[in-house]
Amino acid sequence: MSAGPVGETWETVSWVGDSASGFVRLIDQTRLPTEFVRIDCRDVATVWEAIRSLRVRGAPAIGIAAAFGAVLGGQGMVGGDSDALRKGLRDASEQLRTSRPTAVNLFWALDRIDRVADSVELPADQLLDRVLEEAQAIADEDKAMCRAIGRFGAELLPSGHNVLTHCNAGGLATADYGTALAVIFAAHEQGKSVHVFADETRPLLQGSRLTAWELQRRGVPVTLICDNMAAQVMKEGKVQMVVVGADRIAANGDTANKIGTYGVAVLAKAHGIPFYVAAPSSTFDLSLPDGSAIPIEQRDPAEITAGFGRVTAPEGIAVYNPAFDVTPAALIAGIMTERGVIQPVNAASIAATLGTAGVPH
Amino acid sequence: MSAGPVGETWETVSWVGDSASGFVRLIDQTRLPTEFVRIDCRDVATVWEAIRSLRVRGAPAIGIAAAFGAVLGGQGMVGGDSDALRKGLRDASEQLRTSRPTAVNLFWALDRIDRVADSVELPADQLLDRVLEEAQAIADEDKAMCRAIGRFGAELLPSGHNVLTHCNAGGLATADYGTALAVIFAAHEQGKSVHVFADETRPLLQGSRLTAWELQRRGVPVTLICDNMAAQVMKEGKVQMVVVGADRIAANGDTANKIGTYGVAVLAKAHGIPFYVAAPSSTFDLSLPDGSAIPIEQRDPAEITAGFGRVTAPEGIAVYNPAFDVTPAALIAGIMTERGVIQPVNAASIAATLGTAGVPH
Numbered sequence: 001m002s003a004g005p006v007g008e009t010w011e012t013v014s015w016v017g018d019s020a021s022g023f024v025r026l027i028d029q030t031r032l033p034t035e036f037v038r039i040d041c042r043d044v045a046t047v048w049e050a051i052r053s054l055r056v057r058g059a060p061a062i063g064i065a066a067a068f069g070a071v072l073g074g075q076g077m078v079g080g081d082s083d084a085l086r087k088g089l090r091d092a093s094e095q096l097r098t099s100r101p102t103a104v105n106l107f108w109a110l111d112r113i114d115r116v117a118d119s120v121e122l123p124a125d126q127l128l129d130r131v132l133e134e135a136q137a138i139a140d141e142d143k144a145m146c147r148a149i150g151r152f153g154a155e156l157l158p159s160g161h162n163v164l165t166h167c168n169a170g171g172l173a174t175a176d177y178g179t180a181l182a183v184i185f186a187a188h189e190q191g192k193s194v195h196v197f198a199d200e201t202r203p204l205l206q207g208s209r210l211t212a213w214e215l216q217r218r219g220v221p222v223t224l225i226c227d228n229m230a231a232q233v234m235k236e237g238k239v240q241m242v243v244v245g246a247d248r249i250a251a252n253g254d255t256a257n258k259i260g261t262y263g264v265a266v267l268a269k270a271h272g273i274p275f276y277v278a279a280p281s282s283t284f285d286l287s288l289p290d291g292s293a294i295p296i297e298q299r300d301p302a303e304i305t306a307g308f309g310r311v312t313a314p315e316g317i318a319v320y321n322p323a324f325d326v327t328p329a330a331l332i333a334g335i336m337t338e339r340g341v342i343q344p345v346n347a348a349s350i351a352a353t354l355g356t357a358g359v360p361h
Numbered sequence: 362m363s364a365g366p367v368g369e370t371w372e373t374v375s376w377v378g379d380s381a382s383g384f385v386r387l388i389d390q391t392r393l394p395t396e397f398v399r400i401d402c403r404d405v406a407t408v409w410e411a412i413r414s415l416r417v418r419g420a421p422a423i424g425i426a427a428a429f430g431a432v433l434g435g436q437g438m439v440g441g442d443s444d445a446l447r448k449g450l451r452d453a454s455e456q457l458r459t460s461r462p463t464a465v466n467l468f469w470a471l472d473r474i475d476r477v478a479d480s481v482e483l484p485a486d487q488l489l490d491r492v493l494e495e496a497q498a499i500a501d502e503d504k505a506m507c508r509a510i511g512r513f514g515a516e517l518l519p520s521g522h523n524v525l526t527h528c529n530a531g532g533l534a535t536a537d538y539g540t541a542l543a544v545i546f547a548a549h550e551q552g553k554s555v556h557v558f559a560d561e562t563r564p565l566l567q568g569s570r571l572t573a574w575e576l577q578r579r580g581v582p583v584t585l586i587c588d589n590m591a592a593q594v595m596k597e598g599k600v601q602m603v604v605v606g607a608d609r610i611a612a613n614g615d616t617a618n619k620i621g622t623y624g625v626a627v628l629a630k631a632h633g634i635p636f637y638v639a640a641p642s643s644t645f646d647l648s649l650p651d652g653s654a655i656p657i658e659q660r661d662p663a664e665i666t667a668g669f670g671r672v673t674a675p676e677g678i679a680v681y682n683p684a685f686d687v688t689p690a691a692l693i694a695g696i697m698t699e700r701g702v703i704q705p706v707n708a709a710s711i712a713a714t715l716g717t718a719g720v721p722h
Contacts, residue, residue: 033675166589197681200665200674202563202587208666208674216675223679226563226665228527228588228621232686235623260589262596266631267624304561304587305569309670313561313569314394314577318584320558325593 012172013056013065014139016040019132020078020125024068028055029172029206033213044073044092051099051106054204058173059247059283060142063109066096067135070113071128078125085124089117089131101295102256102324104248104285109138139175145280146177148338153183153243153278156334156341159192161240164230164268166199167258168210169245169278179278180243181214183336188220196222197233201258203303203321227260234271242268243336246279253329253345254291255279259322265331274333281337281354289347291326299323373533374417374426375500377401380493381439381486385429389416390533390567394574405434405453412460412467415565419534420608420644421503424470427457428496431474432489439486446485450478450492462656463617463685465609465646470499500536506641507538509699514544514604514639517695517702520553522601525591525629527560528619529571530606530639540639541604542575544697549581557583558594562619564664564682588621595632603629604697607640614690614706615652616640620683626692635694642698642715650708652687660684 013026024041030053031037039055041047047069050056056065073092077085093110100106116134120127157163169180177185187194196215201207208224215222225233233239242264248256255261255277268275288294301319305311313319334343335350342353374387385402391414392398400416402408408430411417417426434453438446454471461467477495481488518524524545531542538546548555557576562568569585576583586594594600603625609617616622616638629636649655662680666672674680695704696711703714 034672199589200563202561202589205673208678212678213675216678221679223681224665224674225681226588226620228560228563228624229681229683229686231624231627232620232683233681235686259587259593263589263592263624263628266592266628270627270631304585307669308673311395312566312669313585314574317569317573317577318582320584320586320590320594322590322593325590325596 012061012175013068015068015071015132015136019071019128020075024065024072026050026056026065027172029057029210030055033209041069042072044069044095047072048096048099051096057206058168059103059105059245060174060179060280061172062100062103063105063282064135064139064142064175066099066106067109067113067138069096070110071132071135074128074131078128080124082122082124082127085127086117089113100297102247102297105282108282112138142175142280143177145338146174146179146182149179149278149280149336150177150182150186152341153276153336154186154190154192156276157183157187157192157194157241159194162195162197162238164197164199164233164239164242164264165211166207166244166261166264167201168206168214170211170214172210172214173245178214179245179280181211183243183278184215184220185218188218194220196220197230197239198222198224199227199230199260199264200224201260202227203307206258230264231267234267234273239273242273242275243278246277246283247324248294249277249279249284249335250288250291250294251286251350252290252347253332253335253350255327255329255332256291256294256296256324257327259325262325262327265327269331275331276334276336277332278336281339284350284354286354291328294326296325297323373422373536374429376429376432376493376497380432380489381436385426385433387411387417387426388533390418390571391416393570402430403433405430405456408433409457409460412457418567419529420464420466420606421535421540421641422533423461423464424466424643425496425500425503425536427460427467428470428474428499430457431471432493432496435489435492439489441485443483443485443488446488447478450474461658463608463658466643469643473499503536503641504538506699507535507540507543510540510639510641510697511538511543511547513702514637514697515547515551515553517637518544518548518553518555518602523556523558523599525558525560525594525600525603525625526572527568527605527622527625528562529567529575531572531575533571533575534606539575540606540641542572544604544639545576545581546579549579555581557581558591558600559583559585560588560591560621560625561585562621563588564668567619591625592628595628595634600634603634603636604639607638607644608685609655610638610640610645610696611649611652611655612647612711613651613708614693614696614711616688616690616693617652617655617657617685618688620686623686623688626688630692636692637695637697638693639697642700645711645715647715652689655687657686658684
């Protein structure tokens with residue numbers, strides 16, 4: 001076994017202490033699976049860097065980290081008037097929005113923080129308490145949503161099925177328990193036999209570093225493969241379902257997720273394997289009619305050319321490194337949310353489940 | 362730019378000196394692209410290890426290395442009788458056959474060496490000369506075949522097309538010039554505009570380490586991507602043709618090649634992009650009616666869990682690491698050989714091009 005606690009829960013991201021002097025504590029996911037290290041963020045810049053550098057990643061976890069991070073922007077201003085505090089919170093929120101462009105939960109969570117900061121009339125110290133309560137509520141709601149996603153999703157997963165997943169949509173991507181992995185954890189806890197094939201997920205290997213680590217810790221059988229082996233595993237009949245997470249879902253169900261997800265969806269279709277997305281309602285962006293308008297983050301070429309301690313490509317080579325791709329709704333059998341499974345996936349079924357006014361952005 | 366000669370040719374594998382005291386010289390491809398190192402193999406075991414460890418790889422190059430390697434097994438016996446020499450050659454051939462199971466060129470080349478050793482009546486020293494001539498002929502014929510593959514293949518590649526390739530089927534996989542990359546080199550030399558997307562090809566990154574290196578050296582524009590980005594690049598309309606090499610092709614056209622090739626073929630089909638295989642006739646194994654009987658080498662899990670200087674998966678994790686997959690003939694638009702392009706791909710068209718007795722195994 002590798003670094004970190006076995007058989008216990010851990011907080012992916014949490015707030016430690018009171019609003020005026022506390023801090024954000026998070027697992028540095030870039031150090032896993034060989035080292036289990038937590039870092040304490042005491043200013044906004046440190047939270048920004050942690051999100052940007054993927055120390056904390058996964059759409060729901062990014063939202064939670066950003067919400068807690070905004071509180072840090074208000075510290076030091078609780079002795080002054082409420083407007084000064086509001087400016088500190090607003091500056092923090094604006095800064096944190098620039099950390100990563102694709103995950104909509106980041107904007108959704110900061111919108112909630114902004115709304116409280118702007119609308120609640122309280123003295124500065126009490127207002128900061130109230131903002132921290134909102135951030136904590138986002139984290140607590142996320143935990144409850146993940147459990148509900150797991151319950152709904154597990155109903156679709158019979159015992160004996162093998163599931164393929166891509167990237168990490170587990171407890172490390174959320175407050176706890178995960179989205180795609182919640183479905184597997186829930187089925188496993190119900191006593192079903194579940195075996196997972198985890199794509200390693202180049203370039204940053206969230207599948208091998210994080211998903212394999214989480215599943216191993218919870219005692220779920222898992223086999224690690226390279227991304228380019230998924231087709232062969234499907235062809236051999238070893239996979240009966242695909243479940244992945246999401247970073248942003250448009251109103252028609254088009255889903256942005258980690259690069260490689262679209263290819264897995266095409267392969268699943270070609271092999272007659274149902275492809276599911278698991279995500280909380282905060283991942284929907286109903287302001288976008290379809291996936292074409294979702295911004296796709298481009299990342300550093302060095303992630304590909306010198307990923308893990310060694311230069312593995314010629315100097316000066318051109319690189320294309322999109323962090324995400326968009327899977328069309330037509331390839332998605334269903335979206336597992338905390339309000340139930342949306343299937344078939346289209347604008348009408350999504351609106352019916354979420355309510356058009358349910359998810360403001 | 363990285364290590365190695367720019368703008369010059371190099372010998373992937375060659376024989377240096379006379380038959381009685383010479384040796385096999387090959388580029389250690391595991392050191393590319395950061396170091397350009399040649400190793401001199403003076404005994405059979407060193408050649409075996411070089412093939413096994415992928416210091417020399419690519420189906421045609423493996424065959425050439427093995428043929429030269431067999432000569433080493435006869436050295437030290439040229440002063441004795443021919444039967445002792447034959448035993449030395451035979452032992453070497455049998456040992457080298459165990460190095461890698463999938464590439465049929467290995468067995469094809471050693472069959473040629475065995476046939477000369479068994480059938481030619483000469484004194485020992487002259488017989489070893491004759492065996493070396495046969496090995497050299499295999500290398501020379503391979504060069505000519507690669508040029509012919511390039512000429513035939515380039516006829517199908519219009520100027521302005523972008524080509525996606527997987528793994529390395531270039532000069533480093535052959536005596537010179539390559540198979541899949543020969544098509545690109547030929548088109549480039551004809552003045553056509555060609556741009557290549559190179560899959561990095563996990564786990565051993567032959568695409569980023571070798572293909573990108575070769576293309577860069579020959580001045581062909583190349584963009585490196587992770588394997589899981591191929592689908593997105595296709596979806597964006599950036600690729601008009603896929604060309605890959607082959608390790609073994611069955612009588613019906615089913616093709617074994619580097620793991621991930623099958624997935625690329627499925628994705629190409631889904632995007633309406635023609636998928637070609639480029640290979641010399643020595644890669645066909647007409648003794649196999651289809652791809653189901655091609656042995657697939659399984660390799661060390663550490664290639665995936667600790668690939669490039671850092672452990673990137675939890676200790677004790679299960680891994681599935683097939684080195685190859687089989688692409689069904691139905692997904693292959695054509696096979697580019699030194700005798701012309703076989704299309705459509707089926708048993709009849711293959712037999713018509715190769716002749717049923719043309720490729721003994």
